[in-house]
Amino acid sequence: MHLTPSEERILNGEQGYVLQKAMEILAALGDIYDVDRLIPVKSTQIAGVSYKNIGEAGLEWISGLSGKVKVPSVLNPAGLDRVRWRELSISEEFAAKQDEVIRAYESLGILPWCTCTPYEIRTDLAKPGDHLAWSESSAVAYANSVIGARTNREGGPSALAAALIGTTPNYGYHLDRNRLPSIAIRVEGRLSGADYGAFGYIAGAIAGSGVPIFSLESVPTNDERKALGAAMAASGAVALHYIAGTAPLPPTLPRPHLDQDTRDIVERITIEHAEIKEVYQTHQCDPDLIAIGCPHCSAAVLARLRDLLAGKTVTKEFWIFTSGIMRDRHPDLVAGIESSGAKVICDTCMVVSPLCERFRCMMVSSGKALAYVPQMCGSDAVLGSIEDCVRSAVAP
Ligand code: F3S
Numbered sequence: 001m002h003l004t005p006s007e008e009r010i011l012n013g014e015q016g017y018v019l020q021k022a023m024e025i026l027a028a029l030g031d032i033y034d035v036d037r038l039i040p041v042k043s044t045q046i047a048g049v050s051y052k053n054i055g056e057a058g059l060e061w062i063s064g065l066s067g068k069v070k071v072p073s074v075l076n077p078a079g080l081d082r083v084r085w086r087e088l089s090i091s092e093e094f095a096a097k098q099d100e101v102i103r104a105y106e107s108l109g110i111l112p113w114c115t116c117t118p119y120e121i122r123t124d125l126a127k128p129g130d131h132l133a134w135s136e137s138s139a140v141a142y143a144n145s146v147i148g149a150r151t152n153r154e155g156g157p158s159a160l161a162a163a164l165i166g167t168t169p170n171y172g173y174h175l176d177r178n179r180l181p182s183i184a185i186r187v188e189g190r191l192s193g194a195d196y197g198a199f200g201y202i203a204g205a206i207a208g209s210g211v212p213i214f215s216l217e218s219v220p221t222n223d224e225r226k227a228l229g230a231a232m233a234a235s236g237a238v239a240l241h242y243i244a245g246t247a248p249l250p251p252t253l254p255r256p257h258l259d260q261d262t263r264d265i266v267e268r269i270t271i272e273h274a275e276i277k278e279v280y281q282t283h284q285c286d287p288d289l290i291a292i293g294c295p296h297c298s299a300a301v302l303a304r305l306r307d308l309l310a311g312k313t314v315t316k317e318f319w320i321f322t323s324g325i326m327r328d329r330h331p332d333l334v335a336g337i338e339s340s341g342a343k344v345i346c347d348t349c350m351v352v353s354p355l356c357e358r359f360r361c362m363m364v365s366s367g368k369a370l371a372y373v374p375q376m377c378g379s380d381a382v383l384g385s386i387e388d389c390v391r392s393a394v395a396p
Contacts, residue, residue, distance in 0.1 A: 001030030001169065002037050010165065018067050022161035029158060030169040038167035039174060042149075043072045043125040045118050046110065046163060047135035048156025050079035050352040051098040058156075059101050068109040070166030072125055075105055076136050076156075077296070077349045078114040082324060084345065088355055110163065114347035115323035117226070117296040119147060128248060131174055133162030137239070138295045138368060141229030144240040146222055148248030150174045153239050173240055176251040181213035181242055184265050189273025190218040194385040197367030198279035200231025201383075202271055204367075209237040213265070215244045223298055230295050231367025283370065285361035285380035290314075290393045291350040292386060293321025294366040299330055301386070302344075306336035308390045317359070318342035318393035321349045342393065351376045365389050 003011060011027060013020040026038060048054050048062075079098050080090045106112050116136040118125055126132055128148035134140050135154045143149040152172040154162065162168040172178055185203055203212060212232075220228065220243065232238035242250055292305065297320060305320060320337060324346040327334050334344045350356045350364070351372045361380040362373050365388075373381040384392065 001027060001035045003027070007038060016067065018065050019164060022164040025158055025161040026165060026167065026169055033169060033171040035169040035171045037170050038165070039131050039170045040166055041071055041133045041162050041168050042127070042130040043074070043118075043132055043134075044069070044154075044159045044163040045074050045076065045132070045134035045136060045139055046105070046156055046159045047076040047154075048160075049076045049101060049105070049114055050348070051094060051101055052079040052352060052354050054101065054156075059097060059104070062101060062104040065104070065108060065160075067164055069163040071163060072122070073110045073163040074113045074115065074118045074125070075102070075110060076114065077116055077352050078102060078347050079353050080348050080355070081345045082114070082347050084343075088345070090355065094354065108164070113323055113325055115296050115325070116349070117142075117298070117323065119143065120296075120298050121323060121325045131168065133159045133168040135159045137233035138226065138230035140239050141233050141241070142226055144173055145229055145242065145248070146225050150179075153233075176253055179240060179251050180211065180253070181250055181265055182210040182267075183207050183212045184215070184268045185212050186215040186268075186270045187217065187273070187276075188270060189276075191216065191220070191224075191276065192218060193224070194227070194365045194383060195276055196220055196224040196228040197231045197365065197370070198276045198383060199271065199367075200228040201235045201279050201367035201370060202275060203228075204232030204234065204236030204238050206269065207232065207236050207238050209239075211240050211242070212238060213242040213244055213250070219246075223301060226295055226298075227366060227368075231371065234368040234371040279367070279370070280383050283380065283382050285382050287361045287363035287382060287392055288316060289356065289359040289361070289379075290316065290318045290363045290389045291321065291356065291369065292319075292365050292389055294349055294351065294364065294369040296349070297322040297326070299326060299333065302326070302330055302333040302337065304386060305342075305390070306333050308387065309337055309340040309342060309394075312340050312390070312394045314341040314393040315395060316393055318389070319350070320344050322346055340394070363389055363392050
């Protein structure tokens with residue numbers, strides 16, 4: 001990979017040990033992927049935050065770093081709600097370790113917003129055409145597919161290196177040629193709400209690491225596309241998808257004899273509506289926890305929950321995950337939801353927190369949580385719509 005003279009100087013250690021190590025990470029990626037150069041990034045979103053996942057070795061590594069990030073940078077969800085951890089029975093020891101992790105990141109100038117939906121907090125973090133270095137798979141899918149920005153799915157260290165240097169290697173989804181659709185999937189029947197998570201659960205397994213383009217009978221909202229992208233990144237490794245005829249469109253490359261939406265497509269399949277409905281039935285268990293907010297809830301979903309829960313009282317644990325910033329911005333929605341006995345839990349989630357491991361069966365409204373909860377929490381999981389989740393939470 002070609003480095004500019006100033007990048008060479010960083011690599012040679014002239015700006016200190018930490019930047020040298022960061023540049024070594026970027027240069028190694030550049031060599032592995034046969035990259036021409038580094039390109040500036042607009043923002044970074046950094047994984048490797050939950051103490052449950054990174055443990056003592058991760059904490060030690062982060063604590064040894066110094067300096068300041070060059071671009072706006074935010075964190076992935078942590079292992080606890082930074083405000084309510086005591087009432088949720090998180091141990092003092094875990095909380096102290098988690099606090100050390102977040103403080104270490106903050107000392108580097110990283111914003112301590114622990115969320116997988118940073119685009120809902122600050123829209124200037126990612127605009128169409130921006131190059132990013134984001135880590136969390138659902139955030140990557142949203143940035144690429146809904147916003148039209150460009151990011152690979154970064155590991156924690158490579159996102160942090162990009163934050164410290166302000167650049168990332170120019171490969172993968174940064175390049176037009178890797179952003180062309182590779183599989184066309186037609187969906188029979190109209191979808192809504194959690195159907196998109198169920199559909200993504202199937203489509204991700206089919207598409208693998210390809211770039212699907214969907215023909216749909218219904219027009220998904222941004223929340224529904226968020227659910228679709230999250231599920232496909234969990235059941236497969238899809239980081240970019242298109243909806244036929246909807247912006248952002250695939251890039252135009254100079255091969256005019258082919259139709260833009262269909263060039264390079266190697267496979268065409270149809271998913272029937274019944275297959276999507278089957279995902280609700282495939283996993284069955286009697287939930288002792290209802291959990292919504294994978295990815296973190298938007299204000300629109302919080303408002304929907306507030307309305308569905310109005311005048312009701314929950315009879316089992318009902319946890320709703322969002323970012324701490326969203327909680328602070330919408331205290332009325334949070335108060336409305338919590339008047340039912342449900343809890344709005346922030347800066348963490350049902351997968352990265354040790355909180356959920358004590359439950360046998362979780363009802364979730366997310367295809368991603370359906371895929372990850374059994375692996376990461378050791379609980380069974382069952383999929384329901386938001387309405388099903390509320391019904392189950394208030395059932396006598
Ligand atoms: Fe976000 Fe946690 Fe789901 S990081 S996408 S809420 S697994």
